[in-house]
Amino acid sequence: MSTYDExxxxxxxxxxxxxxxxxxxxxxxxxxISIDDMYDGEDIAVCPSCSLMIQVVFDKEDLVEYYVEANLEPPGKIAVAV
Known part of the structure; x- marks a missing residue:
């Protein structure tokens, strides 16, 4: 699968x-791309209007701050490096 950008x-x-x-x-x-899809390992964001896709560069622990911002608990435990 080819992506437009990272x-x-x-x-x-x-x-x-x-x-x-x-x-x-x-x-x-x-x-x-939804935060839950990213939590589940998805790293491809799609454009709903055209065929382009991008690869999102992130570590799973990066998602913690966004779950907190949304006042949500992550779906499972996320190991955070100390």
Whole structure:
């Protein structure tokens, strides 16, 4: 599978209400991926308006702060490096 680009999670926008990360797509829409999909190991965000996809670069422990921001508990234990 070919992706348009690699994007760091820090460069994406997180909406705590929808629990979706987004990033601008060249077509004018936004790539989207849910925090739960990322927790489950998915790292490909898709644009709903075109065929482009990006790979999201993140570590699972990066998701903890976003779950906290959304006032949610992660679906399972996330090991955090000390």
């Amino acid at each position: 994007v760091e999670i820090e460069d994406m926008t997180f909406d705590p209400d929808t629990q979706i990360f987004t990033y601008p797509c060249p077509c004018g829409d936004r790539f989207q």
